[in-house]
Amino acid sequence: MAVERANLLNMAKLSIKGLIESALSFGRTLDSDYPPLQQFFVVMEHCLKHGLKVKKSFLGYNKSLWGPLELVEKLCPEAGEIAASVRDLPGLKTPLGRARAWLRLALMQKRLADYLRCLITRKDLLSEFYESSAVMLEEEGAVIVGLLVGLNVIDANLCVKGEDLDTQVSGRLFTHRTLNGQIAAILDQKNYVEELNRQLNSSVQGLQGRVDSLEKSNSKLIEELAIAKNNIIKLQEENHQLRSENSVIVMKAQQRLEVRCGDVDVELNTYKQSRQGLDEMYNEARRQLREECQLRQDVENELVVQVSMKQEMEMAMKLLEKDIHEKQDTLIGLRHQLDEVKAINVEMYQKILQEAEKDRSQAEDGMRKFKQHFASKVDGVLKQITQREKQMLQIETDLKIEREWRQTLQNDLEKEQKTVLQLRTEAQQIIGLKKEFHRLQDENRQLKGVCEEQEKALEELGYKLSESKLKIEDIKEANKALQGGQVWLKDKDATHCKLCDKEFSISRRKHHCRNCGEIFCNACSDNELPLPASPKPVRVCDTCHALLLQRCSSTAT
Structure with missing residues (x-):
């Protein structure tokens, strides 16, 4: 009840x-x-x-x-x-x-x-x-x-x-009314079962709609995972670019260090006696050290940006995992609802069968009484019995249709189980992506180690530059004692070469002519001649070199 x-x-x-x-x-x-x-x-x-x-x-x-x-x-x-x-x-x-x-x-x-x-x-x-x-x-x-x-x-x-x-026909005997009442009750039960099946069909359609919406959301999650994969690939490419840029920076720093070391050796060997104009070299080395520090700061900022992007990717992956777990919970709830609907259908089917059997037994008892008391109306009752048997056959066909409908429901459940298996495989793929993300984190840590090694190399370079600075100050003091009467142009007053008019840079350094005191590039002042102030050959510009050679030729004649 x-x-x-x-x-x-x-x-x-x-x-x-x-x-x-x-x-x-x-x-x-x-x-x-x-x-x-x-x-x-x-x-x-x-x-x-x-x-x-x-x-x-x-x-x-x-x-x-x-x-x-x-x-x-x-x-x-x-x-x-x-x-x-x-x-x-x-x-x-x-x-x-x-x-x-x-x-x-x-x-x-x-x-x-x-x-x-x-x-x-x-x-x-x-x-x-x-x-x-x-x-x-x-x-x-x-x-x-x-x-x-x-x-x-x-x-x-x-x-x-x-x-x-x-629904009952009056004017007949009691047995007729009872039998008609039983048939009407069976028809009412049939209508009730049809109404129940219609409502269950509507609920199943609603559940199917929810399953379709879940499938659409899962397709959206797959697209988001593809976007996350593309972002990971972009991050890998950026890591490779950073590695290449770091290697280029290290190579340039080594080349600059070698060039500086060679220049310092040349300057120390050639200018031990003259010792003039080394203040400009000190300023140039200091400016280059500042540029190296700025490059190092830029590299550190890029690394911080990459670390923040990696953290955002981790948060996005966690949110995706949470959404997938929630979708799995909703699928489990839908499966429980379908099981409950199936149990209700089975109970209603068993109840209808029991009531049909009871009604059939009551109809048979009524027929026996009817035959005993009213033998004259046997023919009419037989006709009614045949009609009731046809109705029973119709009810049995309806029950067969309900069984077929339940079979279709079972097939739908099997399809939903297959979709659940597909979702599990996609969840495993997400776990694989998470492992790949951890591997990228390890590579990022390795890159951080390489950057720290480069920072140590830059610190050593700064230490060497500070030593060269001390040596340059010593040379400057000695140069003041030996400086001649000509006026040397200051480093800050010259931005272009006096002869070729090319702009000075890190690779194109400034050089003083020991004869006229002007500033030239290395290509325009690569000649050496002895001067009255220094018995050994020193650097002179191309113009002074030509004039001095002309003077020497005229005095020789």
Whole structure:
């Protein structure tokens, strides 16, 4: 009984929700031919019949809804008008037809929820008509009555007079009515099962839609992973570029160091006696040291930017993993919901079979009684039995269709399991990408070690430059003592070569001519001649070299 109450509550929720949504979208007054409205009345009839006691009368056993609904007239005087109009209807011959007419009139008045609420509050009166575990006496009845309040937004215009609301044929003997009542109950159960299957189909379609949305989100995650792979490849290329740039910087620094060492040796060997103009060399070496420090700072800034980009990539990977875990949890929840739907279908199928067997046994007992008491009407009863057998065959075909539908549901479940396996493989691929990301982190640490070694090499270069600075200061002091009378041009006053007009740079250094005192590049001052101030050959520019050679030739003649 508890399972039946839960199933009826779910069916009432679905039918009321579907009726309200379809009526709001329909946009006009509903009539009796509207399918959702017919389904709603079928579900309400089953809810009111649940747990209804069978009463014995002089005609036999009676199980009617009109008894409890008549009580509403006593509890709520406003319902007296509906009860009077139902009694005055000429086409109604059975209590079940009157109950159906009462439900339709109460819905048109928009007072169905109020009337049933007055009824369920008097459980002492309802206990005469219902069993103790019926829907109307339990909490499910109060929930259904609360849901009926939403039907007040619907405008219904139902023609009760023209409809045949009686499912039992009057005027015949008791056995005919009981058999027809049993067949009507079987047909009502069939309609209930069809309504339940339709609702389950809609729920399965909703679940399928959610699965499709999850598949779309998974495809988006795959695209994001591809983008992450491309970013990782770009980072690798940037690492390779940084390595090449660092190697080029190291080579340039070594070449500069070799050039400087050679220049210092040449200057020390050639200018030990002259010792002139070494202040400019000191300033040049100091400027070059500043440039090297600036390059080192730029390399450190680039490394900091790379480290921050790596941290952002790690956060993005963690967020992707979290999203994948959440999607897996939702898939597991969907699978549990499908299992519950399948269990409900199996229970309803078993219940329908049991009720069909009971109805069949009751029909056979009725046939035996009918043959014993009324042998003259055997032919008519045989015809009715054949009709019932056809109906039973039709019910069996419907059951076969339901089995095939359950088989399709199982196939859909297998497809969803395959999709779950695909998601697991994609999660493994993500783990592989995470390992590759850790490997890139290790390579970044190695690059940091290489950069630290280069920094140490630059520090050693600065130490050597400081030693050369001390030596240059010594040479400067000695040069002041030996400096001649000519005026030397300062280093800061010359930016271009005096002769070729080329700009000085790190590779094109400044050199003083020992004769005229002007500043030239190495190509324009690579000649050496002895001067009066120095007996050994010293550097002179090309112009002074030509003039001195001309003087020497003229004096020789």
